[in-house]
Amino acid sequence: MRRPVKNETASHELPATPLDPSVRAERDKKIQVAMIALCGCWGCTLSFLDMDENLLRLLEKVSITRSSLTDIKRIPHHCAIGFVEGGIANDENIETLEHFRENCDILISVGACAVWGGVPAMRNVVNLEECFREAYVDSPTAVPGSKPVIPYHPDIPRITTKVYPCHEVVKMDYFIPGCPPDGAAIFKVLDDLVNGRDVNLPTSMNRYD
Amino acid sequence: MSIRITIDGNEIITQDGATLVDVAAENGIYIPTLCHLKGKPCLGTCRICSVRVNGNVMAACTVPVSDGLEVEVDEPEVSDMRKALVEFLFVEGNHNCPSCEKSGRCDLQALGCELGMMVSRFPYRFPVRIRDHAAKRIWLERDRCIFCQRCVQFIRDRETSRKIFSIKDRGTHASIEIDIELADKMPPEQIREAAELCPVGCIIEKGVGYNDPIGRRKYEIKSIRERALERKRK
Numbered sequence: 188m189r190r191p192v193k194n195e196t197a198s199h200e201l202p203a204t205p206l207d208p209s210v211r212a213e214r215d216k217k218i219q220v221a222m223i224a225l226c227g228c229w230g231c232t233l234s235f236l237d238m239d240e241n242l243l244r245l246l247e248k249v250s251i252t253r254s255s256l257t258d259i260k261r262i263p264h265h266c267a268i269g270f271v272e273g274g275i276a277n278d279e280n281i282e283t284l285e286h287f288r289e290n291c292d293i294l295i296s297v298g299a300c301a302v303w304g305g306v307p308a309m310r311n312v313v314n315l316e317e318c319f320r321e322a323y324v325d326s327p328t329a330v331p332g333s334k335p336v337i338p339y340h341p342d343i344p345r346i347t348t349k350v351y352p353c354h355e356v357v358k359m360d361y362f363i364p365g366c367p368p369d370g371a372a373i374f375k376v377l378d379d380l381v382n383g384r385d386v387n388l389p390t391s392m393n394r395y396d
Numbered sequence: 397m398s399i400r401i402t403i404d405g406n407e408i409i410t411q412d413g414a415t416l417v418d419v420a421a422e423n424g425i426y427i428p429t430l431c432h433l434k435g436k437p438c439l440g441t442c443r444i445c446s447v448r449v450n451g452n453v454m455a456a457c458t459v460p461v462s463d464g465l466e467v468e469v470d471e472p473e474v475s476d477m478r479k480a481l482v483e484f485l486f487v488e489g490n491h492n493c494p495s496c497e498k499s500g501r502c503d504l505q506a507l508g509c510e511l512g513m514m515v516s517r518f519p520y521r522f523p524v525r526i527r528d529h530a531a532k533r534i535w536l537e538r539d540r541c542i543f544c545q546r547c548v549q550f551i552r553d554r555e556t557s558r559k560i561f562s563i564k565d566r567g568t569h570a571s572i573e574i575d576i577e578l579a580d581k582m583p584p585e586q587i588r589e590a591a592e593l594c595p596v597g598c599i600i601e602k603g604v605g606y607n608d609p610i611g612r613r614k615y616e617i618k619s620i621r622e623r624a625l626e627r628k629r630k
Contacts, residue, residue, distance in 0.1 A: 395493035
């Protein structure tokens with residue numbers, strides 16, 4: 188469901204210097220991990236960084252392709268693990284998640300938004316028209332005298348009527364709840380996966396806030 | 397009268413007529429509970445304490461023990477049933493833990509974590525429930541009500557014993573209601589009692605919010621399992 192895109196070049200389409208072959212070979216040997224953020228606040232990605240020195244241990248075995256840290260816009264090749272933050276709130280989110288599902292072996296819903304919709308899903312109890320009205324037309328923070336406009340343009344993703352958890356759009360394999368989950372919880376799940384163990388997040392690490 | 401029952405194959409000697417959840421806890425076996433309050437009459441509304449008794453699934457807080465009872469608690473099918481019930485409560489209302497005052501002190505949240513709920517297997521419903529601010533010092537956040545009826549039965553007007561909270565309508569139309577006249581007569585300690593008694597964040601005392609810092613909240617200090625076993629051993 189690609190929308191017509193006009194005059195748009197993504198950074199990953201620009202010419203780039205090829206990577207040194209030896210570095211490339213080293214990276215290719217590792218487990219490929221990709222991360223995307225849909226409708227969320229990037230808090231889970233920050234929690235990912237909270238793994239601190241564990242991140243270095245992990246990076247001995249994994250290579251991170253697309254992520255907010257690497258600024259790669261599309262997964263360049265098939266990945267073993269996909270880390271999904273945020274729920275589904277517009278058609279671009281659906282497209283990104285479906286592309287991710289097709290190109291990753293394992294998908295993990297990370298954080299409240301991916302797991303059940305989270306804070307963005309608070310709009311699910313009002314209808315879309317009311318929601319737009321509050322945000323753009325009757326907005327209390329609107330510039331006085333400005334003309335109220337609801338943004339609409341082919342380049343702007345169309346918003347979905349409700350916010351959906353990721354597993355209601357594609358199959359998700361694992362879930363890490365929390366808003367955001369602790370770095371330690373994310374590390375535990377990734378470490379289990381990377382080392383071929385069954386994923387087992389202990390009760391003491393499980394939390395919803 | 398002394399009787400013998402078995403729980404998960406272990407023989408237990410106890411008193412005839414004692415409540416099954418309490419007997420289990422006294423013997424170090426945790427049966428998750430949500431609506432049950434030790435020492436208060438059984439409500440039997442939430443069914444979270446479902447176990448298999450002589451082959452039938454029953455809510456353990458409603459079962460008086462009798463000689464020869466065979467109980468299964470740690471059995472895959474019935475364990476999954478209990479987990480499913482908790483997951484069901486999470487989708488039935490709007491349980492937004494990140495924005496809830498009760499987070500960290502909430503029995504439902506603690507149970508979800510205890511039973512290893514990562515996500516609900518049921519579709520999230522996002523029902524529209526209107527909150528009630530009318531009482532002077534109590535605020536009803538209906539999104540979070542699980543209809544356990546603790547407040548309905550145990551919080552009553554001190555002079556007349558009339559119910560202050562009640563449940564209106566049935567099924568998807570059900571809603572928790574508050575008698576504003578009686579609620580405004582409640583002394584401050586009774587309001588706190590009601591807010592504490594509520595296993596979720598539905599009954600909220602106005603002007604009181606996030607008092608305990610993250611990491612030092614009720615169920616972070618001690619888990620719901622530890623509390624249940626400790627309280628009942630005394």
